[in-house]
Each structure stands twice: as structure tokens, then as C-alpha cells.
Amino acid sequence: MAPILDIRNLRKSYGATEILHDINVAIEPGDFLVLVGPSGCGKSTLLNCIAGLEPITSGTIDIAGRDMTDVSPRDRDIAMVFQSYALYPTMTVAKNITFGMKVRGVDQATQEQKLSEVAELLQITPLLQRKPGQLSGGQRQRVAMGRALVRDPALFLFDEPLSNLDAKLRVEMRTEIKKLHQTLNASIVYVTHDQIEAMTLATKIVVMKGGVIQQIGTPAEIYNQPANLFVADFMGSPAMNLIPAKVRRDGSANRIEIARAGAAPLVLEDSRPADLPADVILGLRPEDIAEAGFRAGSNVQEAQCHIDMVEPAGADTYVVSELGGKQVTARLHAETSARAGQSMTLAFDLGKVSYFAPESGQRLN
Ligand SMILES: Nc1ncnc2c1ncn2[C@@H]1O[C@H](COP(=O)(O)OP(=O)(O)OP(=O)(O)O)[C@@H](O)[C@H]1O
Numbered sequence: 001m002a003p004i005l006d007i008r009n010l011r012k013s014y015g016a017t018e019i020l021h022d023i024n025v026a027i028e029p030g031d032f033l034v035l036v037g038p039s040g041c042g043k044s045t046l047l048n049c050i051a052g053l054e055p056i057t058s059g060t061i062d063i064a065g066r067d068m069t070d071v072s073p074r075d076r077d078i079a080m081v082f083q084s085y086a087l088y089p090t091m092t093v094a095k096n097i098t099f100g101m102k103v104r105g106v107d108q109a110t111q112e113q114k115l116s117e118v119a120e121l122l123q124i125t126p127l128l129q130r131k132p133g134q135l136s137g138g139q140r141q142r143v144a145m146g147r148a149l150v151r152d153p154a155l156f157l158f159d160e161p162l163s164n165l166d167a168k169l170r171v172e173m174r175t176e177i178k179k180l181h182q183t184l185n186a187s188i189v190y191v192t193h194d195q196i197e198a199m200t201l202a203t204k205i206v207v208m209k210g211g212v213i214q215q216i217g218t219p220a221e222i223y224n225q226p227a228n229l230f231v232a233d234f235m236g237s238p239a240m241n242l243i244p245a246k247v248r249r250d251g252s253a254n255r256i257e258i259a260r261a262g263a264a265p266l267v268l269e270d271s272r273p274a275d276l277p278a279d280v281i282l283g284l285r286p287e288d289i290a291e292a293g294f295r296a297g298s299n300v301q302e303a304q305c306h307i308d309m310v311e312p313a314g315a316d317t318y319v320v321s322e323l324g325g326k327q328v329t330a331r332l333h334a335e336t337s338a339r340a341g342q343s344m345t346l347a348f349d350l351g352k353v354s355y356f357a358p359e360s361g362q363r364l365n
């Protein structure tokens with residue numbers, strides 16, 4: 001299948017400053033691509049380049065098999081939903097949704113049919129005669145989506161469409177957008193700085209930092225095999241534990257030693273990979289450290305640890321222990337008997353470990 005969006009060697013500068021550095025990414029029809037990264041990393045700029053709202057400095061952008069690099073935004077077969085929604089305040093919801101079709105000369109009957117279809121889909125039929133000022137944030141957000149949906153474009157572009165909503169509504173709308181994607185099987189590029197939104201919505205994630213793509217992968221790939229320390233730290237909440245460790249080769253096994261203040265080093269054994277350097281950063285997610293007896297896996301190892309802090313979080317309880325000079329978080333079950341200031345046996349799932357080079361930050365396994 002031909003990609004629905006194919007970006008090659010895209011560079012974008014403002015004056016002498018290059019903002020996007022050699023971006024290469026392609027998505028298949030039906031993909032939900034999420035661009036995620038910290039503020040200022042170039043997500044909106046890249047989306048605007050795809051939309052044609054910003055000219056690019058070099059490279060090419062193909063949409064649905066056509067070279068759109070120098071095509072004007074209106075002829076790119078895209079529909080965009082902005083963070084601000086940009087609704088017309090004096091028009092009713094119905095007019096807001098049909099306005100674009102009217103401008104393009106779509107006949108009245110088709111306009112009405114599309115309007116009622118989309119209103120039904122977004123459950124805003126009772127709101128069609130209201131003005132945007134008479135709507136809640138979530139309803140306005142739906143109207144903005146409705147306006148994009150009636151276009152039936154090759155590609156939808158969303159720039160942080162949920163960022164104006166409160167936390168509860170965000171989660172609700174997130175589910176609705178996901179359902180919508182499944183119903184329509186639409187191709188979507190979606191910008192967010194929220195890594196949870198990225199994980200829950202995407203079929204494919206692009207993690208960006210400073211205008212450079214750090215990793216492209218499925219949510220599971222990004223979560224389980226982060227390509228470098230930046231991705232490891234950025235994706236996941238609470239974040240992956242990143243613990244400095246020494247590696248000693250002992251026959252066919254690696255002995256992984258983690259320093260502890262006022263105690264003997266914690267020693268774990270992991271035979272893979274065979275060629276680790278003497279110094280590594282060991283990455284282990286909070287859920288891969290459990291209370292002893294509560295974790296099954298190919299290489300689970302137990303060790304006595306001093307618990308500095310216990311943080312109940314409803315369904316789980318997080319405990320913190322200092323290892324390798326870091327506050328290491330473990331995710332335990334809610335009924336754990338862990339107490340701050342006491343020791344307990346924790347189970348480390350070495351089968352889930354990521355190793356990183358301390359200098360370059362690159363993944364080693
Ligand atoms: N018109 C412009 N002229 C010069 N620099 C710009 C312009 N627009 C954006 N930038 C710079 O480009 C970089 C990327 O900006 P962009 O808006 O794409 O970031 P973002 O990832 O969308 O961030 P946020 O999450 O805050 O929306 C920033 O350093 C920004 O200051």
C-alpha cells in the first residue's frame with residue numbers, strides 16, 4: 001500500500017535558524033500518527049509544513065501519492081483542527097460546520113446530508129442552532145472536529161485539540177477521538193506534548209526533541225524499547241527508573257552492580273547482551289519492580305531494599321528506594337505492607353531491562 005503521507009529529508013529554517021532537521025517519516029492509510037515532544041521541539045511547525053501553512057526549506061511532502069511540496073493548503077486534501085478551534089462566533093454550529101462546503105460550492109442537499117451525518121456521529125444534533133458562545137469547551141471541540149470531518153479529506157491534522165479542556169473532559173474526548181478513528185478508519189497526524197495522549201491514541205508515535213526525530217515506532221516499541229535516554233525518560237508516568245550501574249563480566253553472565261549509600265552494592269545478574277561496557281545506565285520501569293512474590297518473568301531477581309517513601313495511588317502503591325544515587329520508584333499492589341523507613345524484598349524483572357550508554361544516551365540492547 002502506498003503511504004498516505006510521505007515526508008522526505010524535510011528541513012525548515014526561520015532565517016538562519018534551522019528548526020526542523022532532516023525529518024523523514026511515512027504513514028499508511030488508517031494510521032494515527034502522534035507527534036510528541038516537549039514544548040518548542042517543532043511539532044506545530046512540522047504540522048504546519050504538512051498543511052502547507054509554512055513553506056519548507058528543503059525536502060518533499062507527498063500526500064496520497066501526490067507531491068504536495070509546493071501546493072497551496074486548500075488543494076492538499078487535508079483538514080486541520082487547531083488548538084484554538086477557530087470557530088466563527090456569530091455563526092450557528094450548523095453554519096460553522098457547513099461554511100467550508102458552501103465556500104467550495106457544494107450543493108445544498110449534500111451540505112445538509114453531510115451536516116446531519118457528522119452531527120449524529122459527534123452527538124451534537126441538538127446543538128446545531130446554538131452559537132459557539134453557548135457551548136461548553138468539549139462541545140466546541142466537537143464542532144471544530146465536525147467542520148474537519150465534513151471535508152472527508154485524505155489526511156486529518158490535529159494540533160493539541162484537547163489542550164483547552166479540563167482533565168476529565170480531556171480523557172473523555174480522547175476516547176471519542178479514538179472511537180472516531182476506528183469508525184472512520186481515517187488517516188490522522190496529531191500533535192501533543194502529553195505522552196499519555198500519545199500512548200493511548202497512536203498507532204505510530206514520532207518522538208521529537210530540538211527539531212530532531214528521536215524515535216519512530218508503535219506505542220509498545222517506544223515504551224518497551226526506547227531508543228535513547230531522552231525517549232526513556234519522556235514516555236511513561238511515573239518515568240522509567242534510570243540507574244547508573246557497573247557491569248562486571250563473570251563467565252557468561254553480566255554482574256550488574258548498583259551502588260547504595262551505607263550498604264553493600266545491589267548485585268543483579270543478566271547474561272544478555274554479552275558486550276555491555278563497564279558503565280551503563282540501567283532502565284527499569286516502575287511496574288518491573290514489584291514486591292517479592294508478586295512478579296513472574298524469565299529473569300526475576302530479589303533483593304532487600306530500604307524503603308524511603310510510600311505513596312498510595314489508589315489502585316497501586318508506589319514505593320521509593322535510593323539505588324545508584326537515584327530515587328528509584330517501584331509500583332506495588334495497593335495492599336502492600338511496605339512501610340517508609342523499613343526494609344523489604346523487591347523483585348526486579350531483569351527480562352525487561354533497557355541498557356543505555358551513559359555518554360551518548362543510546363540504547364545498548
Ligand atoms: N515564525 C517563527 N519565527 C521564528 N521561530 C519560530 C517561528 N515559529 C516557531 N518558531 C520556533 O520554532 C521552534 C518550534 O516551535 P513549534 O511551535 O513548532 O514548537 P511546538 O513543538 O509546537 O511547541 P509547543 O508544544 O509549545 O506548541 C521554537 O523554538 C519556536 O520558537
Ligand SMILES: [Mg+2]
Nearest residue numbers: 043044045191
Ligand atoms: Mg505547538
